[in-house]
Amino acid sequence: NAGVTQTPKFQVLKTGQSMTLQCAQDMNHNSMYWYRQDPGMGLRLIYYSASEGTTDKGEVPNGYNVSRLNKREFSLRLESAAPSQTSVYFCASSEARGYRAFFGQGTRLTVV
């Protein structure tokens, strides 16, 4: 039972570098989400995709782009990483608003 799989688990980037965080779910869920969590803070929604082919901004979208590649995959891209983007990133998926959400184990990103 894979659930929600995030890759990589850890990453160190230099300021200005770009990278894509990958997220895949095997539960045939319609909705997917990307969050960031800074030390000692709660989760903040970056982007979400209510269904395949749609994406919407969350609370903190600046500096990020997303792609809903297909129903299974939702990627998060940092075009030019900044130290302020050092955080733990979580991906989640859900069938619909009345159903539970499943979370990945997170990607710990450090930008130096």
Place this chain on the structure above:
Amino acid sequence: DAKTTQPNSMESNEEEPVHLPCNHSTISGTDYIHWYRQLPSQGPEYVIHGLTSNVNNRMASLAIAEDRKSSTLILHRATLRDAAVYYCILRGGSNYKLTFGKGTLLTVNP
């Protein structure tokens, strides 16, 4: 978005019941009440959710006020492994967002 209000922290003793409150006075008729928890260094995990009626599962019970403006997550016998941040979240209507507040940090004493 309808907002929720939770105490910043609560403390409990092992093997005692814990009642975690959540206020959501602006809840709409189509909002589901969800509870998640986040253990240290882990991603959030689902605990329970409901719409109008009280709900029970193997992890907890959810008591929803008759006017739906508040709810209470009940852990029947707290264990050390229940120490976590507990989040109360509303999801509903045409809004597919899943946004987290600051939650309640539950400390369980041995």
